[in-house]
Amino acid sequence: MNQSLPAFIELWQTTLNWQPNPEQLQTFQVLYDQILEGNTQLNLTRITEASDFWEKHLWDSLSGVSQINLDSLQNSCKVIDIGTGAGFPGIPIAISYPDWQVTLLDSTRKKLVFVQQILDKLLLKNAKILVGRAEAIAREKQYRSNYDLATIRAVSNASVCAEYALPFLKVGGTAILYRGQWSDEEDYNLKSALSLLGGEITLVKSFQTPLTQGIRHCVYVQKILKTPEEYPRAIGTPTQQPLGINFQDV
Numbered sequence: 001m002n003q004s005l006p007a008f009i010e011l012w013q014t015t016l017n018w019q020p021n022p023e024q025l026q027t028f029q030v031l032y033d034q035i036l037e038g039n040t041q042l043n044l045t046r047i048t049e050a051s052d053f054w055e056k057h058l059w060d061s062l063s064g065v066s067q068i069n070l071d072s073l074q075n076s077c078k079v080i081d082i083g084t085g086a087g088f089p090g091i092p093i094a095i096s097y098p099d100w101q102v103t104l105l106d107s108t109r110k111k112l113v114f115v116q117q118i119l120d121k122l123l124l125k126n127a128k129i130l131v132g133r134a135e136a137i138a139r140e141k142q143y144r145s146n147y148d149l150a151t152i153r154a155v156s157n158a159s160v161c162a163e164y165a166l167p168f169l170k171v172g173g174t175a176i177l178y179r180g181q182w183s184d185e186e187d188y189n190l191k192s193a194l195s196l197l198g199g200e201i202t203l204v205k206s207f208q209t210p211l212t213q214g215i216r217h218c219v220y221v222q223k224i225l226k227t228p229e230e231y232p233r234a235i236g237t238p239t240q241q242p243l244g245i246n247f248q249d250v
């Protein structure tokens with residue numbers, strides 16, 4: 001029998017200033033059960049113990065959106081979670097913000113087939129999958145400059161994440177780059193990349209995870225100008241030659 005997820009109602013409130021309602025708590029439990037089941041066939045995550053899952057998948061996913069003032073975002077906010085894998089942070093965000101429309105993008109079809117099964121099981125109508133490489137999808141007219149919010153966790157270095165995310169955003173939209181540690185060098189490189197992509201850092205928020213005191217940073221980037229058509233570059237180029245990194249210095 002699967003473990004029960006801890007509710008941690010007070011912890012949600014004190015750390016994220018938000019509480020799931022009973023229905024959302026039940027949906028988190030079903031999500032956890034589904035991930036454990038999927039893990040027996042697909043190697044989705046090493047985080048399987050209940051409190052670990054709560055902290056590193058649920059709490060961590062929601063930390064990025066709960067720690068800032070998102071009043072500027074409309075009820076119908078359009079979100080894209082780039083490199084969602086098994087659905088993080090996108091699925092917890094869709095559960096917590098039922099009025100938002102969340103697109104879960106990943107290049108690995110078999111992961112997204114599984115994510116679709118989860119969405120069906122959770123009866124989550126405000127999330128949908130999208131299979132493809134960020135570099136290619138962001139060039140398609142229907143997806144480019146189409147989102148208010150882009151999230152991206154554990155996909156690549158920050159400059160690459162920015163090159164994937166900025167083209168998807170409307171001018172004025174926000175990208176949340178979920179990071180572990182954050183260094184001056186990463187900050188410098190990201191700023192150089194953003195000067196090409198039409199973005200600027202508005203906030204770097206550092207915090208500790210509430211159970212194991214892990215270090216996390218969320219880097220908030222606002223799109224201030226239209227991203228030039230040449231970005232994102234061809235598939236594979238962003239990771240091979242990240243923007244803003246001077247290879248003579250490496």
Ligand SMILES: C[S@@+](CC[C@H](N)C(=O)[O-])C[C@H]1O[C@@H](n2cnc3c(N)ncnc32)[C@H](O)[C@@H]1O
Binds near residue numbers: 133
């Ligand atoms: C380490 S997993 C992280 C999954 C999830 N975001 C999380 O934090 O648990 C990275 C995911 O990014 C996807 N990915 C990497 N590069 C991508 C790209 N260029 N376009 C779309 N997906 C990509 C991979 O297929 C993989 O599922």
